Amino acid sequence: MPPVPPVPQADRTRPFSAESRDETAALLTKALQLGLDFKLQPEVFRERVPSAEARDRLVTELPERPASVDEALAEFTDTMLPLCKNEASPQFLGFGDTGDDVGALTGGVLALLTQQNLINQSFDSPSATFVETTALRWLRELIGFTNPPVGELSTVFDVGGVITHGGTMSNSLAMMLAREHKVPGTMEHGVRDPGQYSIVVPRDIGHYSVKSALKWIGLGYQVIEVDTDGFRYDLKALERTLREHAGRVMSVVAYAGDSRTQTVDDLRGVRDVVRAADEDIWLHADACWGLLCSFSDALRGRIAGIEDYDSVTVDPHKVMGVPHSLGAILVRDPAALRAISSHSGLIMGDDFDFGQVTPFVGTKAWLSLKLWMMMRTHGRSGLARLAEDRVGTARRFADLVDARSRLIRLHPVDMMAVTFMYVPADVDVTAPDIERINEANLRIHERMLADGIWHLHHFGLPDDAGVLKYGATLYPMRFMAANPRIEEHHMTGVLDYVLALGAQFDEGQL
Structure with a gap:
């Protein structure tokens, strides 16, 4: 050559x-x-x-x-x-990851340029480690966990949390903690009886990550699903399940805002049932969406009881306008993280090295600077205003859905999500043809994706409230009130668009 x-x-x-x-x-x-x-x-x-x-x-x-x-x-x-898809567009109304908070964007740029590695504190991230510690303590305080006084922070095992890349990694770490709590030393000795590591989740509405985590950490598919009512645990069914599987359950997972309707479970009720059945079961709350409620006194009651859970996952990139990726796992007892710790004299042997509590992650970017900058620039009052504005927007959208005769809403509004369906003109909702309704909504969403003008999320969902037919699998669309740029004309615009496509379906043209 x-x-x-x-x-x-x-x-x-x-x-x-x-x-x-x-x-x-x-x-x-x-x-x-x-x-x-x-x-x-x-x-x-x-x-x-x-x-x-x-x-x-x-x-x-x-x-x-x-x-x-x-x-x-x-x-x-x-x-x-x-x-590229632009989730910051106010016409993208289907998810929460806008990534457009100015403070968070500023923090992200600075984190890229400063190139700190939080695997080690002493020479790799002398200040970044303590900024991350601060951000985690702020999150813990919002959730209701107790922080030790600053002067008593002696090691990374006093912090009580880990910044992750998102809810999937956070939930995986929670399942590792539950495994080690159930059978201490499994990290060293391996899994010997997978059946004693079962987890309990709500049927059909749980997030895939906790199920996948069990496979990733060597436990197999040890999942017990419990019936729900109104997208929350049926507490009688939960009590019955725990009794039937006594001694085999390592964790019960509850959702402070499930990933479809954002319905918040009865966290206190779940806690009481679980603690009465077995004090040693690891209680985990997935609050990737429910973190929003912790910002405001007016909303905080919706996640009451979460402070008694052993671990909680949160996703600032879902509810705080923080660019991808940024999640966290928080633990009620900071020392619990010792159970999944690693040590290396080469790079992570100092007291405050976060690398000791980050399974699967070595080099650790300063992701938390985005979060610190967002929270620092908003303060408590700004966070409260953000949360209340978003919930208010969702309620307004729900009212707009209810005012349109061909649309039907599938659940009350707990947070930012409104899930709804188009009902074809030839369908009687008192004796609904579910297949016909689903077909219409699938066709509408396919056309929406092809056009690329508007976006609503779309997925399968059990009719857990019996709005159309109790227990039927529906394929609705979902609005999300996460974007601060959403105005009234965006909400009416997307509904008019859905209705226009629905009319085309009715006429056989879609």
Whole structure:
């Protein structure tokens, strides 16, 4: 192969240095402007293409020659960005991950540039470790856990929490804690009787992550599902299940806002039933959505009792406008994290090294700076206002749904979610044809995805409140009131769009 001719200096990317600082700043400013303009675009998508076409456009061989950052930015702008989904658009009404809080964005940029590694405190993250500790203590305080005085923080095992990449990792760590609590030393000796590590979850509404976690940590599919009523545990059924499986249950998982309707379970009721059955069962609350209620005195009662749970998962990137990714697991007894700790004299042997309590994670980015900056800039009053505004928006959307005769709402509003369905004109809701209703809503959502103008979430859901037919599997759409840019015309606009598509379905044109 002939030698590759040298690339002119002007076409190369210069290493970052004092001499290239201004050039680098200009490039980063250009990137920031691209990103901010993208977030402010009204469209969810600028362009929609089939997956195979996106693949063919974007999957390429490694080029032989270098490119300047300007050239790479131009390629990104022309080929990748138009296909990106923009959750910060107020027309994206289906989820919560807007990632547009200004303080959090600022923290994310600074975390990238400072390049701290929280696996180690003494030389890798001398200040970042304690900023992360502060953010975790703030979350614990909101949930209702007790923090030791600052002067009594002696090791990472006094902090009582771990920053993670999201609810899936947090729930996995919770299941590891439950396993070690059930049979201490399993980390060292292995699993010998998988049947004694069963977990109890609410039927059909639990998050996939706790079930997957059991497989990832070597326990197999040891899941016991309990019937629900109104998207909450049927407490009599829970009591009966615990009695039938006495001695075999390591954890009961409750949802402070399930991942579909955001209904908050009766956390105190679940706690009382579980503690009466077996004091040693690990109680875990998935509050990835329910964290929102902790911000406000007006909403806090909805998660009453959560402070008595052994572990709680939260997801600031779902409810606080923090860019991906950022979750946390919080434990009532900080010392519980010793059960899943690791040690290495090479990199994590100092007292405050977070690497000791992060299974599966070695190098640990300063994700928590985004959270610290968001909470610091909002303060208690700002967090309360954020939560109350979002719940108010969801209630307003529910009223708009209720006012439209062809739409039907499937649950009361606990937090930010409103789940609803279009009912075709030829369906009598007093004797509903579930198959016909589901078909209409599937077709509407397929068209919505293809158009890319509006977005609502879509999934299977049991009719746990008997709105159409008790126990039937429905395929509704879901509105989420997470975006502070949502206004009345966005809510009426998406409903008018759904109704227009529904009319097309009725006419056989969809």
